[in-house]
Amino acid sequence: MKETIMNKNIQALLACNKEILNHKATEYSPLALAYIGDGVYEIFVRTYVINKGNAPVNKMHKASRELVRAETQAKIYHSIEKQLTEEETNVLRRGRNAKSISVPKNADMTQYRHATGLEALIGYLYIKGEIERINELINLGLMGLSNEV
Numbered sequence: 001m002k003e004t005i006m007n008k009n010i011q012a013l014l015a016c017n018k019e020i021l022n023h024k025a026t027e028y029s030p031l032a033l034a035y036i037g038d039g040v041y042e043i044f045v046r047t048y049v050i051n052k053g054n055a056p057v058n059k060m061h062k063a064s065r066e067l068v069r070a071e072t073q074a075k076i077y078h079s080i081e082k083q084l085t086e087e088e089t090n091v092l093r094r095g096r097n098a099k100s101i102s103v104p105k106n107a108d109m110t111q112y113r114h115a116t117g118l119e120a121l122i123g124y125l126y127i128k129g130e131i132e133r134i135n136e137l138i139n140l141g142l143m144g145l146s147n148e149v
Contacts, residue, residue, distance in 0.1 A: 024127075025123075025124045025125075025127040025128045028123070028124075028127065029098070030091075030094040030095040030097075030098035030116070030120045031095075031098050031100060031116070031120075032123070033091070033095060033119070033120040033121075033123035033124050033127070034095055034098070034116045034117075034119035034120040034123055035119075035123065036123040036126060036127065037095075037118070037119035037120055037121065037122035037123030037124070037126065038119045038122075038123075040122050040123065040126045040134065041068065041073075041118070041119060041122050041138070042064075042068060044134070044135070044138045045064050045067045045068055046060075046064055048067070048138075048142060049063045049064050049067070067142075067145075069106065069107065070104055070106070070107035070111045070112045070114075070115035071107055071111050071115075072145065073111075073114065073115035073118045073119070074107075074110070074111040074112075074114035074115050074118075075141075075144070075145060076118055076138070076141030076142070076144065076145065077092070077096075077114040077115070077117055077118045077141075078114070078144075079140065079141050079143075079144030079145070080118075080137050080140050080141050080144070083137070083140060084121075084137075088121055088124075088125075091120055091121050091124045092117045092118070092120065092121045093117065094117075094120060095116050095117035095118070095119065095120025095121060096113045096114055096116060096117030096120075097113070097117075098113075098116060098120070100112075100116065118141075121137075122134055122137075122138075125137075
């Protein structure tokens with residue numbers, strides 16, 4: 001019950017921005033999509049963590065930090081890639097192949113590129129207003145992580 005309410009709250013929060021996003025998602029570079037996708041992913045992760053129950057903020061921060069690491073995002077990338085449409089796969093690939101100026105400090109380059117691909121996909125879907133699809137893919141990825149443990 002609480003999770004459903006939280007998911008509806010996220011969708012309402014993100015959907016209110018749909019009116020001000022007046023560009024087509026295809027007009028953005030993969031790194032611009034990853035930039036906005038990083039923020040959207042963070043909201044989902046923090047909501048997921050707080051949904052687990054009230055805890056000291058430090059513990060919630062540590063749990064969130066683990067889920068936003070490039071290594072974890074790369075695992076999510078691999079767990080959802082077979083569930084994507086052709087269009088989504090193309091965006092994921094464009095994000096993964098984008099040449100970033102920054103170098104990751106806590107991940108290898110392959111993990112970092114996969115994480116960028118995931119963030120680009122989330123950004124793309126966000127700009128298109130497909131919040132439900134973002135929710136579906138992130139939940140699928142998080143289930144894949146919990147099955148790993």
